[in-house]
Amino acid sequence: MTEETSVGPDVPPDHIAINPRSPFFDAEKLQRGIGIRFKGTVRTNIEEYCISEGWVRVQAGRSLDRHGNPLTIKLTGPVEAWYEDLGENPPVARIG
Secondary structure (H helix, E strand, O other), rough: OOOOOOOOOOEEEEEEEEOOOOOOOOOOHHHHHEEEEEEEEEEEEEEEEOOOOOOEEEEEEEEEEEOOOEEEEEOOOEEEEEEHHHOOOOOEEEEE
């Protein structure tokens, strides 16, 4: 398995999370808007993703843990990511 796109300023990171307490949180990159396609479907409810490991984390309903954070479920499958601010046909990060 090799990455089809190179690493650069116009390719989203391999792993990112929207939780500010996560070590993978990056507000600057999230402000650009990251589009996620999981198993061929564009998803807007992704809490965290990892392209190289092939998984996404989504909120499990409206349940919260004892600290008030949403409970999440880890789903596995092919993940693609791109920056939404680049318009039509942006470079897509994926494993292929």
